[in-house]
Amino acid sequence: MSSAPANPTSLPEWRALEQHRDALLSQPMKQLFENDPTRADRYFIEAAGLALDFSKNRLNGDTLEALMALAHSRGLDAKRAALLGGEAVNNTEHRPALHTALRQPVDTSVLVNGQNVVTEIHATLDRMEHFVSGVTEKSIVGYSGKAFTDIVSIGIGGSYLGPKLVCEALQPFQRNGIRCHFVANMDGTDICETLRKITPETTLFLVQSKSFRTQETLANSQVARQWFVARCGDESAIAKHFIAVTANVAAAREFGIDEDHVFPMWDWVGGRYSLWSAIGLPIALTLGMAHFRALLAGAHAMDKHFAEAPLDQNLPVVMALLSVWYNNFWHADTHAVIPYDHYLRSLPDYLQQLDMESNGKGVDKQGQPVKTDTGPVIWGGTGSNGQHAYHQLIHQGTRLIPVDFIIPLKTHNPVAHHHADLFANCLSQSQAMMAGKSLGEARAELADTGLSAADIDRLAPHKVIPGNKPSNTLIMEQLTPETLGALIALYEHRTFVQGVIWGINSFDQWGVELGKQLGAKILPQLMGDRMNELDSDSSTNHLIRMFRSANGV
Numbered sequence: 047m048s049s050a051p052a053n054p055t056s057l058p059e060w061r062a063l064e065q066h067r068d069a070l071l072s073q074p075m076k077q078l079f080e081n082d083p084t085r086a087d088r089y090f091i092e093a094a095g096l097a098l099d100f101s102k103n104r105l106n107g108d109t110l111e112a113l114m115a116l117a118h119s120r121g122l123d124a125k126r127a128a129l130l131g132g133e134a135v136n137n138t139e140h141r142p143a144l145h146t147a148l149r150q151p152v153d154t155s156v157l158v159n160g161q162n163v164v165t166e167i168h169a170t171l172d173r174m175e176h177f178v179s180g181v182t183e184k185s186i187v188g189y190s191g192k193a194f195t196d197i198v199s200i201g202i203g204g205s206y207l208g209p210k211l212v213c214e215a216l217q218p219f220q221r222n223g224i225r226c227h228f229v230a231n232m233d234g235t236d237i238c239e240t241l242r243k244i245t246p247e248t249t250l251f252l253v254q255s256k257s258f259r260t261q262e263t264l265a266n267s268q269v270a271r272q273w274f275v276a277r278c279g280d281e282s283a284i285a286k287h288f289i290a291v292t293a294n295v296a297a298a299r300e301f302g303i304d305e306d307h308v309f310p311m312w313d314w315v316g317g318r319y320s321l322w323s324a325i326g327l328p329i330a331l332t333l334g335m336a337h338f339r340a341l342l343a344g345a346h347a348m349d350k351h352f353a354e355a356p357l358d359q360n361l362p363v364v365m366a367l368l369s370v371w372y373n374n375f376w377h378a379d380t381h382a383v384i385p386y387d388h389y390l391r392s393l394p395d396y397l398q399q400l401d402m403e404s405n406g407k408g409v410d411k412q413g414q415p416v417k418t419d420t421g422p423v424i425w426g427g428t429g430s431n432g433q434h435a436y437h438q439l440i441h442q443g444t445r446l447i448p449v450d451f452i453i454p455l456k457t458h459n460p461v462a463h464h465h466a467d468l469f470a471n472c473l474s475q476s477q478a479m480m481a482g483k484s485l486g487e488a489r490a491e492l493a494d495t496g497l498s499a500a501d502i503d504r505l506a507p508h509k510v511i512p513g514n515k516p517s518n519t520l521i522m523e524q525l526t527p528e529t530l531g532a533l534i535a536l537y538e539h540r541t542f543v544q545g546v547i548w549g550i551n552s553f554d555q556w557g558v559e560l561g562k563q564l565g566a567k568i569l570p571q572l573m574g575d576r577m578n579e580l581d582s583d584s585s586t587n588h589l590i591r592m593f594r595s596a597n598g599v
């Protein structure tokens with residue numbers, strides 16, 4: 047693997063981009079479009095059933111060349127090969143990050159410690175298929191012989207967000223009539239409200255946790271277990287109703303789950319990259335295994351594109367470099383993802399973990415403080431809802447917020463006119479961001495309404511939209527298992543490429559540990575076990591006392 051310097055800001059390619067940005071300041075996007083009628087064709091990439099229009103960005107041909115030069119100087123080619131080839135790219139945990147292997151066809155090979163993991167992956171997929179058909183064909187049933195009608199998937203972070211996103215997004219493909227409920231939160235309301243909706247005889251619980259140590263998942267699973275045993279009155283029935291997906295088989299066994307009912311996870315798959323593994327069981331159970339395999343195939347098509355396409359025509363690479371462009375050279379602190387598709391309503395939540403847990407890092411791979419900003423704040427929501435909420439700030443606020451608009455060309459529902467309206471809304475937003483409205487245009491518009499000159503002077507500045515705000519538009523023919531798989535894989539690779547540019551490890555997440563350690567110390571203090579040992583800061587101590595007093599501790 048080529049060794050790029052740890053700090054990208056010392057590179058001549060970095061400085062070249064800074065100078066190039068200064069040159070672009072005087073070139074509004076609107077003018078770039080007027081000067082070049084082919085602009086939309088030139089900044090357009092199609093891959094794996096997705097198409098990216100990135101023409102509404104602050105760029106010209108030189109920008110792309112300069113960004114590609116930066117990518118080369120960071121050794122992106124070699125680092126991409128290292129990722130896909132199973133090298134230990136997660137250097138703090140000495141592990142590969144092989145989510146791409148999870149969607150490799152059966153006749154391929156990826157070696158980890160000399161073993162072809164693709165064989166094991168497909169053996170697990172076959173086991174999932176056997177289980178899914180048993181449940182749907184009703185040969186696997188609950189303790190009273192009744193078929194399963196409900197699944198409760200208990201997990202958090204990557205063991206929750208991915209399956210939830212996909213189950214919602216592919217609702218039109220649901221075949222099995224099984225309802226899937228997701229429980230994640232430490233707030234017991236989540237599990238209690240879910241248990242109110244189900245009956246024990248016909249419910250299958252999936253305990254989803256790579257580590258089987260996560261506080262929220264264990265607490266919610268314990269409540270589910272107690273609720274279940276209290277109602278069916280027979281501990282041995284747990285075997286038929288509780289399944290685990292975990293890399294920690296011993297802990298699952300201790301919880302009372304039969305080893306036969308444990309589906310494996312592997313060290314070389316990060317939690318936030320795991321929906322393609324048996325963590326995808328809620329997806330397979332509700333959509334059917336054929337659709338789950340189609341999701342994997344869509345992701346694999348994007349993997350192939352990522353592996354093979356030249357960098358300047360490589361969808362994830364271009365999106366990653368554009369994000370670096372705004373984050374590091376235009377000081378955009380946040381990045382919005384706005385799907386114009388109700389089915390994709392959980393995509394921003396999913397991407398928050400994927401991107402922010404991966405790239406929220408302050409030291410580089412060698413442990414040295416980074417010298418530039420790393421991952422931006424990812425946020426968003428569905429269009430057109432956001433237009434009536436936060437788009438005001440996107441259009442007229444003082445911050446630069448690059449946006450990814452995502453929209454399918456065709457809807458799944460019998461609402462053709464609605465869909466044209468939705469599409470028009472989506473296009474109007476990226477157009478308004480790009481073109482804006484000048485003071486002259488605002489004045490002319492007001493003059494048309496017959497206002498007095500004084501009123502025009504007073505109001506016109508408030509109606510100016512600066513424009514020149516960048517966005518990508520990602521489209522697909524329709525949201526299907528294949529295109530959704532490609533879309534998620536696209537963002538995974540985008541996240542990785544950004545990490546390569548910044549020189550950070552995108553595959554660990556040590557930052558989440560301190561809160562867990564402190565929480566373990568605070569809990570006994572809240573419960574009154576260590577009444578006189580309030581030895582934290584005065585704020586924490588004060589809040590602990592308030593909790594105790596309110597709860598009679």
Ligand SMILES: O=P(O)(O)OC[C@H]1O[C@](O)(CO)[C@@H](O)[C@@H]1O
Binds near residue numbers: 257258318
């Ligand atoms: O699957 P597990 O081990 O329960 O972990 C859940 C989540 O918790 C985290 O480790 C963060 O605490 C995530 O990375 C992970 O997706």
